[in-house]
Amino acid sequence: MNLSSFYPVIGSSRLAESRDFYVRLFGFEITFEADWYISLRRGSFELALLDYTHPTVPAAYRKPAQGVLLNFEVDDVDAEWERLVLGEGLKPELEIRTEGFGQRHFIVADPNGVLLDVITNIAPSEEYAAQFVQVDEG
16 A cells, blocks of 8 residues: 555544644644634644534544544653643643653643643663564664
């Protein structure tokens, strides 16, 4: 398969609020906007928002997104904690903490209840280090 793009599409009942959230707080730019679908991009990263009741969604699946977690890997998670939680007042669903599996992170939610895990990768503990698999990038 020749894959030319891959990105999440969040089924939402709060398109404008979600658009503003991702544009203002995460630096996305709008690349397409209709009353039922919004495409966002930040560099090579894409995200879309879709009115979950739109007829392009099969009827049995016309439900808002739930059980979705988006990872945002950043250079300085502590600075993002200061900006998003302390500065912007986002409610932490998981307080900032360091994990033995190689992350320092916290979790907040977007207007749809989609969880955003803001992460800085760190060295894993000895217990977890052996579980990482080397991937050939070539």
